[in-house]
Amino acid sequence: MSKDWTDFGITIPQGKTGEVATTCPQCSPHRKKQNVKCLSVNVDKGVWHCNHCDWRGTLKSGAEERSNPYAWTPKTYRKPEYRPEPQPESGSLVDWFAARGIPLEVVKRNRITIGKVYMPQLEEEVNAIRFPYYRAGEVVNIKSRDHRKNFRMETGAERILYGLDDCAGADVLIIVEGEIDKLSLEVAGFLNSVSVPDGAPSPKAKDYTSKFSFIEGAEDFLSGFQRIILAVDNDEPGKKLEEELARRLGRERCWMVQWPEGCKDANDVLVKRGRDTLRECIEQVRPYPVQGLFDVADFSPQIVRLYDNGHVSGAKTGWxxxxxxxxxxxxxxxxxxxxxxxxxxxxxxxxxxxxxxxxxxxxxxxxxxxxxxxxxxxxxxxxxxxxxxxxxxxxxxxxxxxxxxxxxxxxxxxxxxxxxxxxxxxxxxxxxxxxxxxxxxxxxxxxxxxxxxxxxxxxxxxxxxxxxxxxxxxxxxxxxxxxxxxxxxxxxxxxxxxxxxxxxxxxxxxxxxxxxxxxxxxxxxxxxxxxxxxxxxxxxxxxxxxxxxxxxxxxxxxxxxxxxxxxxxxxxxxxxxxxxxxxxxx
Ligand SMILES: Nc1ncnc2c1ncn2[C@@H]1O[C@H](COP(=O)(O)OP(=O)(O)OP(=O)(O)O)[C@@H](O)[C@H]1O
CATH class of the missing domain: 3.40.50.300 (P-loop containing nucleotide triphosphate hydrolases)
Structure with missing residues (x-):
């Protein structure tokens, strides 16, 4: 005997046919918003699916058994289309980079373009600079940045390091905090650098694991380097990024950069002091402090932080x-x-x-x-x-x-x-x-x-x-x-x-x-x-x-x-x- 809706606890308003939205007998009674109609039912076809708890089934074969709802499923990423048109050799793109000390040939080599991009935070299309993220010659993501410093990465695309393909065969890897810093290092003669895709975590952020999601997909790549230079920004978020990268990648193979007084990052050094000074900064790196070997200079920022902010206790227990x-x-x-x-x-x-x-x-x-x-x-x-x-x-x-x-x-x-x-x-x-x-x-x-x-x-x-x-x-x-x-x-x-x-x-x-x-x-x-x-x-x-x-x-x-x-x-x-x-x- 074929079953009807009441056998599954599903209420269909009398006389309704076709697509009907109703409450879900599985999850609605336990939810705060009990009246939200989260169950989509096709009355004619006799099928249903709950958009909240994923409960689904058909009148003919009953509710679907969930085989292993928590099984690991490979992440599927969207690969964005990127067909860079030839860019004019002068104009806003070239001028913008020139003001940051990045010459046209570097912009061209990195296939950076300018184009119309929808910025969700502005809810409109704007002109933005587009940085393609390549891996093995293929564009995996694109970072867009408008003149007001709004950023966007492609929806559903994988977050990877920027500049991966430039580092093949290198023993030393330089990690920076933004695309412009990576381009600045190229100007100074270092191609072997990558930028993290999402910048540094905010100093107040408690949970910033998602900022480091690129590490999981880059494990083999990162394990290949004997030395990793952390050339991040000279500010609090940069310090946090440096500490977390060193903690995860192994402090013993990490080195730190000291930017000159008054310079915040690699691009700042390039613009204010020139490429030779930037090169010197990278050549004069200091080993990241490892257990047992400390100079006071290694933890002077911590001393100042302690002086400014007082003692920091451990994490509270919750009681x-x-x-x-x-x-x-x-x-x-x-x-x-x-x-x-x-x-x-x-x-x-x-x-x-x-x-x-x-x-x-x-x-x-x-x-x-x-x-x-x-x-x-x-x-x-x-x-x-x-x-x-x-x-x-x-x-x-x-x-x-x-x-x-x-x-x-x-x-x-x-x-x-x-x-x-x-x-x-x-x-x-x-x-x-x-x-x-x-x-x-x-x-x-x-x-x-x-x-x-x-x-x-x-x-x-x-x-x-x-x-x-x-x-x-x-x-x-x-x-x-x-x-x-x-x-x-x-x-x-x-x-x-x-x-x-x-x-x-x-x-x-x-x-x-x-x-x-x-x-x-x-x-x-x-x-x-x-x-x-x-x-x-x-x-x-x-x-x-x-x-x-x-x-x-x-x-x-x-x-x-x-x-x-x-x-x-x-x-x-x-x-x-x-x-x-x-x-x-x-
Ligand atoms: N305050 C409590 N009142 C009643 N039952 C408790 C209390 N605290 C723990 N239990 C129960 O005691 C049992 C043992 O708890 P638990 O495994 O945490 O103990 P343990 O100290 O780790 O034991 P062991 O040393 O054998 O590993 C569990 O069934 C737990 O639910």
Missing amino acids: PCLDRFITFAPGQWSLVTGIPGSGKSEFIDALLVNLALAYGWTFAVFSPENYPLELHVQKLAEKFVGKPFFGRSRMDRTELDKAVRWVNERFTFMLPEADELTVDRILNLAKIAVRRKGIRGIVVDPWNEIDHNRPANLSETEYISQSLSKIRRFAREHDIHVWVVAHPAKLRKEKDEAGRMVYPVPTPYDVSGSAHWRNKADNAVTVHREIGSDDSMVQVHVQKVRFKTCGKPGVVELRYDYFTGRYSDPEGRTVRSIGGNDECPY
């Missing part, structure tokens, strides 16, 4: 009561301990979700206890949506889809083969994630799942010391925060104030292995609760904070919601805060 005691800064590592089942993993997951939401941070997570992976995604999705995965009030399909896509963008999971479960291997995988995804944090949960096959010549203490040093080095080198979850050695129950036998709050000194845990960690946190009690309160003991700008020892309570895995900050429930000259129990 104001806890923020008073600990914030998590890049370049550091934190020990997280607690008795089994105290909620260490839940707490870390909730923290990462908060950091991802507030700062756009991305993470690589080694958490074999959270496998199979779908269980881990379940926990992260619950925290993101604020609804459980199962049960009557669970998240709907639209919320699930949104959550899974979000988790996919923010989290990478590391699980090396059983015979490669070493600290080195995990850090190697994390290094790739830094380059590709710009991750800001790593979680190792727990430490004892790593294969600690220590060399015969090392004691356990020496081995732990070495491994923790590697972690510290990695955090600093890549400017990321590392959280290591480690279990305490066997604890004995003790009598509490009420005479009950309870487990004491473990300290970093209780962590199996050695006192190096306490000494080497930048921060130490214990997640503690009385297992078995009905109370959903969890204590977070901040037992060590190395840098006072990031916090101070103290204890707070958070309330745990078992169904969503979220923690909330019950106003006024701070157990005690210890700081300043107060006696500190840790």
Whole structure:
């Protein structure tokens, strides 16, 4: 028997035929805008499709099963048409470049033209200079720029580096911040330069991962250079671009340029000081500071920034009561301990979700206890949506889809083969994630799942010391925060104030292995609760904070919601805060 619309919960106004817009029984009841008619139905053909949640089907064969809605699908890009007409040898284009010290032959070689372009921000067609982005002789994108400095790149086209084809066979690559800077370097005799497609991130931007999307498609290209010169602008966004490029491409092969006083970028140098000075700037580069080798000159901008802006704390946890005691800064590592089942993993997951939401941070997570992976995604999705995965009030399909896509963008999971479960291997995988995804944090949960096959010549203490040093080095080198979850050695129950036998709050000194845990960690946190009690309160003991700008020892309570895995900050429930000259129990 053939089915009708009511079998699928679809409401068609009586007598309507042809194309009808109506609400979607799958997603509308769960949306804020419940009355929006997001379901397109063709009544005559008996087919439907929801423009919001992608639910589709036909009366004949029913609702379509979504095979793997989250599967990776290759990105498809549009290739713009670019047929440069011969340009006049004089006039506005030539004059514009001449004023910037770029001669006609360089404009011609780079096939730059002037033409009419629709500028969405102006909602009109204007005359604009057009910079074609070539890769292997083919135009992949075009940057258009009008005389008021409005920019546009082609819709749906891939964002790649500008000037890729000029660098084939070079050992050294120069990266600049704009097309004109790249052309300026050509004038100074350096063809081996590329410009980032989107300029530098704004100093206030929290999430600027999309500015670096060109790296993923250029991995092979970028890996071919022994030396990379970062010749970006001499301003705050330029500094941010320089730091992020060095962090992702590897500081050890990056070099920095110092522009002369009063010059902002390569083109400024060309115009104000001439091509010889620009050449000298590129020839007199300084190595990017790497861990362990610093001159005060290497970090003088940071000193001035510190003087001007004051101390910068770490990233806030998302729970104001806890923020008073600990914030998590890049370049550091934190020990997280607690008795089994105290909620260490839940707490870390909730923290990462908060950091991802507030700062756009991305993470690589080694958490074999959270496998199979779908269980881990379940926990992260619950925290993101604020609804459980199962049960009557669970998240709907639209919320699930949104959550899974979000988790996919923010989290990478590391699980090396059983015979490669070493600290080195995990850090190697994390290094790739830094380059590709710009991750800001790593979680190792727990430490004892790593294969600690220590060399015969090392004691356990020496081995732990070495491994923790590697972690510290990695955090600093890549400017990321590392959280290591480690279990305490066997604890004995003790009598509490009420005479009950309870487990004491473990300290970093209780962590199996050695006192190096306490000494080497930048921060130490214990997640503690009385297992078995009905109370959903969890204590977070901040037992060590190395840098006072990031916090101070103290204890707070958070309330745990078992169904969503979220923690909330019950106003006024701070157990005690210890700081300043107060006696500190840790
Ligand atoms: N405050 C709480 N109240 C009730 N249940 C909790 C609380 N915190 C965590 N749980 C539950 O306890 C279980 C263990 O949590 P989790 O895996 O985070 O602990 P853990 O400290 O990482 O454990 P392990 O040391 O065994 O790895 C989970 O089912 C979690 O939902």
